[in-house]
Amino acid sequence: MMATAARSAWSWRVLFVTVATAAVAVSLAAGQRVRRPELVPAMFVFGDSLIDNGNNNNLPSFAKANYFPYGIDFNGGPTGRFSNGYTMVDEIAELLGLPLIPAYSEASGQQLLHGVNYASAAAGILDITGRNFVGRIPFNQQITNFQSTLDQITDNLGADDVARALSRCLFFVGMGSNDYLNNYLMPNYDTKNQYNGQQFADLLVQQYTRQLTTLYNLGARKFVIAGLGQMGCIPSILAQNAAGICSEEVNRLVQPFNANAKMMINNLNSNLPGARFIYIDVAHMFQDILTNGRSYGFSVVNRGCCGIGRNSGQITCLPFQTPCMNREQYVFWDAFHPTEAVNVIMGRKAFNGDRSVVYPINIEQLANL
Secondary structure, three states: OHHHHHHHHHHHHHHHHOOOOOOOOEOOOOOOOEOOOOOOOOEEEEEOOOOOEOOOOOOOEOOOOOOOOOOOOOOOOOOOEOOOOOOHHHHHHHHOOOOOOOEOOOOOHHHHHHOOEOOOOOOOOOOOOOHHHEOOOOHHHHHHHHHHHHHHHHHHHOHHHHHHHHOOOEEEEEOOHHHHHHHHOOOOOOHHHHOOHHHHHHHHHHHHHHHHHHHHHOOOOEEEEEOOOOHHHOHHHHOOOOOOOOOHHHHHHHHHHHHHHHHHHHHHHHHOOOOEEEEEOHHHHHHHHHHOHHHHOOOEEEEEOOEEOHHHOOEEOOOOOOOOOOHHHEEEOOOOOEOHHHHHHHHHHHHHOOOOOEEOOOHHHHHOO
C-alpha cells in the first residue's frame, strides 16, 4: 500500500507540477481518438444528463442511459451517456489534449489524474429538482463529491501543490435545465405558484453564485459556465402540441436565467481575485443549428432519432429500441438530448469560437492563460 501511495503521489506531482508538453498518443481510454498536447492538467465537470457519463448507473434512478441504443456510436457502447456517442465535454476534453474524463462513480487511483466528471442526470441547482426520477446527485452533492476527490489528492500531494495545480485546471459547469424541465414545469411541483419566471431565475442564480463561490473557495480558478439551450424546441416539448412547433413560452421562460448567468459571471470575475469565468451561449449556438440545419448537414431538426410518439418525443428512447439509421443528420438523439454530431459542433464552437458564442474569451484562450 505504501509503495502504491508513493507512486500515486509521484504521478500527481509530475502531472500537476511539471505538466507534460507533448502528450500525442493514441489513448487506451474507450472512445478516445488521437491525443493532442495537453493545454491544462485536468478538467472537473459538474452538470446534468447533457454531460453525465455514468454517475447514475448504480443509483436507484429512472434517469439512466446505460443501455442500448445509447452509446451505439461510442467506442465501448452504452456507458451512461445520454447520447449516441460523444457529449459536449467529451469533445472539449479531446480538444484540450485530455483523455475522456471518468465518471466519479467509477474513477479511482490513476484514473483521477486528468479530472473527474460529477454530472448526474435529473440533477439541478436546487436539491429538490428531479425528485420524480428518484435517485440523482444535485449540484450541492456534486460539490461535496469533488471535495472528497480533493481530500484524496491532498493526502498524497499536500495542500500547496494541490492549490497550484487546481488554479490551472478547468471547471466545466452546466446546470439549470432540470430546474425548469423537472421542477418549474412539472405539475406536481408547486414552484410555478410560488415564483414568476424572473423570480425563479433570480432564485436559481443566487443559489448558483453561492455554489460556484464554494468551488472557488476550494481552489477552482478557471470556470466554464454553459447557459441553457432552446428548451422550447426539444422533441419532448414539441410533442406537447399538435402542430409540433417550438414553445415560445418555454423559450421565454429560460431567457431570464441566461441573462442572470451572464451578469453573474461578470460579477464573479470582478469580485473573486484570480478567478476567470467564461460563459457559453448555448441558446445562441442551438438556435443557429436549428435555423441553419442544412448548412451543418442536418436534415431533421424537429424529432428525436430514438423515441416514441409525436416528434419521437412523447416517450424517450427505450431499451433496445431501434434508432434512426442516419444519425448524423439528426439534431436530437432522443426526447431531450442532442446527437453526438451536435455535441461535437457545440464543443468546438465553445473551444475556439468568437464572442457571439462564448464570452468574454473562449475555452482555448482560458486554458492558455
